Amino acid sequence: MNNRKALPGRVVGFVDMVFAVIIGVSLTGYFDALKRGEVTLWSFETWTLGLTYLAIVYSWVGYHKSIERRPHTDKIGVARFAVDLVILLVYFVLVYFFDDFGLIIQAFAVLFALYLGWGVLKMWEHRAWDEWKRYAWRVPSLAVCLLVAGCWRAGIRFEWPEGWHVFPLLTLVLSVYWYRRF
DSSP: OOOOOBOOHHHHHHHHHHHHHHHHHHHHHHHHHHHHTSSOTTSHHHHHHHHHHHHHHHHHHHHHHHHHHSOOBHHHHHHHHHHHHHHHHHHHHHHHTTTOHHHHHHHHHHHHHHHHHHHHHHHHHHTOGGGHHHHHTHHHHHHHHHHHHHHHHTTOOOOOOTTOOHHHHHHHHHHHHHHHHO
16 A cells, blocks of 8 residues: 555545435336336346346445555546546446447446456556456456447347346356456
8 A cells, every 4th residue: 555645535425426326316217117017027128227236236346345445546546536437427328228238238348448447547556566367357348248249239139038048147147257356
């Protein structure tokens, strides 16, 4: 740990507030769509939103662990905080457009790129180059999202089998994957 002064705790408090607002607003929108019959509890959109919530909650927990170990400091810390805000904006896009899979997969690609950039900034800010392995997992995740997003944009669609149980399984696998990171 270096002896540079950390940015005020209000910075983390602001990020927490935005996380909470994003989740609250999206739940309201989802339950309205559920009442109108636009989605069901077992619909593709619901599982997409669930996967998005997993990403948000794990990110929120990981953010606090990371900030506790290596808080934002100096100008690079301010840049990292700016990336925090962009990540939160992407989360808003994910929860607001949960019914547009093409946009969702592209947003996840942007998200993994931002995670990678955030990690590089953190290593640079704290001269912690030995932590590169903690951020290396983001590269294959980014590559998969870019591949799927590229296929989607090219018109290649993935048909889910009738009664598709692939998405819940994928959600479970990704949940375990993210959990193991911590």
